[in-house]
Amino acid sequence: MAKIIVVTSGKGGVGKTTTSAAMGTGLALQGFKTVVIDFDVGLRNLDLIMGCERRVVYDFVNVIKQEANLNQALIKDKRTENLYVLPASQTRDKDALTQEGVEAVLNELSETFDYIICDSPAGIEKGAQMALYFADVAIVTTNPEVSSVRDSDRILGILQSKSRRAERGEVVEEHLLLTRYNPSRVEAGEMLSVADVEDILAIPLLGVIPESEAVLKASNAGVPVILDAESDAGQAYDDAVQRLLGKELEHRFLQVPKKGFFQRILGGR
Amino acid sequence: MSFFDYFRSNKKPTSAELAKERLQIIVAHERGKRNNPDYLPQMQQEIIEVIKKYVSIDQDQVSVQLDSNDDCSVLEVNVTLPD
Numbered sequence: 001m002a003k004i005i006v007v008t009s010g011k012g013g014v015g016k017t018t019t020s021a022a023m024g025t026g027l028a029l030q031g032f033k034t035v036v037i038d039f040d041v042g043l044r045n046l047d048l049i050m051g052c053e054r055r056v057v058y059d060f061v062n063v064i065k066q067e068a069n070l071n072q073a074l075i076k077d078k079r080t081e082n083l084y085v086l087p088a089s090q091t092r093d094k095d096a097l098t099q100e101g102v103e104a105v106l107n108e109l110s111e112t113f114d115y116i117i118c119d120s121p122a123g124i125e126k127g128a129q130m131a132l133y134f135a136d137v138a139i140v141t142t143n144p145e146v147s148s149v150r151d152s153d154r155i156l157g158i159l160q161s162k163s164r165r166a167e168r169g170e171v172v173e174e175h176l177l178l179t180r181y182n183p184s185r186v187e188a189g190e191m192l193s194v195a196d197v198e199d200i201l202a203i204p205l206l207g208v209i210p211e212s213e214a215v216l217k218a219s220n221a222g223v224p225v226i227l228d229a230e231s232d233a234g235q236a237y238d239d240a241v242q243r244l245l246g247k248e249l250e251h252r253f254l255q256v257p258k259k260g261f262f263q264r265i266l267g268g269r
Numbered sequence: 270m271s272f273f274d275y276f277r278s279n280k281k282p283t284s285a286e287l288a289k290e291r292l293q294i295i296v297a298h299e300r301g302k303r304n305n306p307d308y309l310p311q312m313q314q315e316i317i318e319v320i321k322k323y324v325s326i327d328q329d330q331v332s333v334q335l336d337s338n339d340d341c342s343v344l345e346v347n348v349t350l351p352d
Contacts, residue, residue, distance in 0.1 A: 146288050153296050157303045189283025196289045200296055 002110040005117050006135035008159075010151030014143045015077065015179040018215055019237075020119035021049045022226040026241030028083035032114035035074065035103075038088035039131035040097055040121035041191040047087045050077065051222025061089035064101035070108055076262060079227065084113075095129045106134050124158060132163050137173040137244075145182045149200055152176075156201065175206035177240060182211045184256045185259030193252060202237075207240030209233050210253040270301055316346060324350055 007020045017038075024036035037060060038046035047053040052075045058068035063086075070086075079081035084104075089096065109116050120131035132138065138159050142152040147250065164174045178197055185191040195209055209215075214231030219222065226241070228234040232253050239249050281292070313333040320326055330349040335342060 067339055081329075127324075146292055150295060153299065157300070186285070189285050192285050192288055192292075196285065200289070200292050 002106075002113045004106060004135050005115060005137040005139060006116060006120055006132045007139045008120040008128065008132055008155050008268060009122065009141040009148065010124065010128075010155040012141075014124070014141050014148050015215075015264070016141050017046050017049050017119055018219065018225060019139065019141050019177060019179065019209075020046060020117050022234075023244070024115075024117045024236040025050075025077075025080050025083060025224040026226045026238060026245075027117075028080045029113050030079070030241065030245065031082065032084045033084075033087055034110065034115040034117065034194040035084040035109055035113050036117045036119060037076075037086040038119050039097070039127050040119065041088050041127055042090060042092050043121065044067060044088040044090055046085060046119050047075075048222060049219055050085055050224060051079075051205045051223070052077065052085055052087075058086045059087045059089040060105070061091055061093075061096040064096065064098065064106055070105065079217060079223070097124070097127060099106070099130065099133065102130050118134065128155075129158070129162065132159055132172075133162070135159070135163060135172055135173065136165070139175050139177050140201070140203065141177050141179055142195075142197060142201070144178060144182075144186070146192075146196055149192070149197055152201055156203065174203040175244070176201055176203045177206050177209065179209040179231075181208050181253070182209045183254055187256055192250070205251070206243055207236055208251055208254060209236045209240075218235045302337065309333065309335060320348060326351065 005023070007016050007023065007150055009016050020036050024034050028034040036046060036050070038044055041061060045058070049058050055075050058073035060073065062068040063070055063073045065105055073086060076086065077085065106116060113200065118131040119134065121127040140152050140155060144149050159172045160166055163172050177200065181194070182191055186193045190223045194205065210232050212231060212233035213227050214233045215225050218228055225231065225233050226237040229238070234254055239252060242249055280335060313331070317328060317331050320331065326348065332347045334345045334347070336345065
């Protein structure tokens with residue numbers, strides 16, 4: 001039985017796809033057979049972030065409509081062992097994702113995979129609902145910014161009322177992943193702190209990903225940022241994967257690197 | 270914080286504090302509504318219509334609230350009657 005993880009947020013552009021690619025790669029590196037599914041029908045992008053855009057032949061909707069079987073649609077990652085991608089289709093048909101169809105695909109994947117990561121589209125429409133409905137675990141990706149935090153709270157409400165687990169009287173395991181965190185702006189009182197966001201959303205913190213140049217570099221190259229082991233963001237994602245697997249690690253990258261004596265006196269940055 | 274910052278008065282909340290305060294208010298408000306049944310707005314409307322038949326009141330003089338505790342729900346209808 002695979003564990004189904006949804007990466008969700010409500011708001012767009014907060015780092016869901018980056019997170020899905022990084023966490024999926026991280027779990028695969030730990031030896032778990034992992035598939036990452038793109039639920040953003042019509043706006044496929046996971047393939048680009050994971051660098052397999054030119055190998056897409058069949059997609060998720062083809063499998064649901066039984067125009068192709070799973071093995072034809074699954075793309076095996078070239079860099080990382082145990083890692084597969086199921087791309088979204090570029091069709092504009094919004095009703096392409098049916099609950100029965102999604103369930104059948106997840107059930108089939110469940111037989112052979114350890115982890116299924118569902119990369120949710122933004123919003124609370126059909127695609128986002130389908131991505132979270134079957135989830136056992138939710139990674140709520142949030143930026144330290146008012147609209148993102150509010151939307152995350154809304155998504156938590158949906159997880160607690162409209163998911164399959166909620167309907168069965170069970171709970172979805174919720175995790176907060178704070179992305180694009182900028183410690184120096186937090187210190188200057190210009191950005192919500194980790195503690196502020198934890199206070200408001202009241203769910204356990206899985207990780208804090210610092211705002212990092214490495215993320216854009218990684219997406220430019222189509223390499224999940226977790227593979228950039230030198231980078232702060234890569235290391236922060238690696239920590240998050242370890243925590244998801246139950247390890248207790250201290251959170252890193254929350255403080256501004258210490259300044260020297262003269263810099264402090266003069267208030268320079 | 271630099272040495273010179275100690276001389277500035279620091280009474281105004283930082284923008285992050287402002288953000289947190291606004292978020293806490295709106296999130297609490299929206300959470301309160303989260304578990305409301307879908308029929309509540311329409312029921313509120315109909316209650317207002319009934320009262321209007323007898324007393325002339327405005328929409329905002331009636332508030333309908335549903336509070337749920339562990340084992341009972343309380344529907345509170347508050348009408349401010351004109352003098």
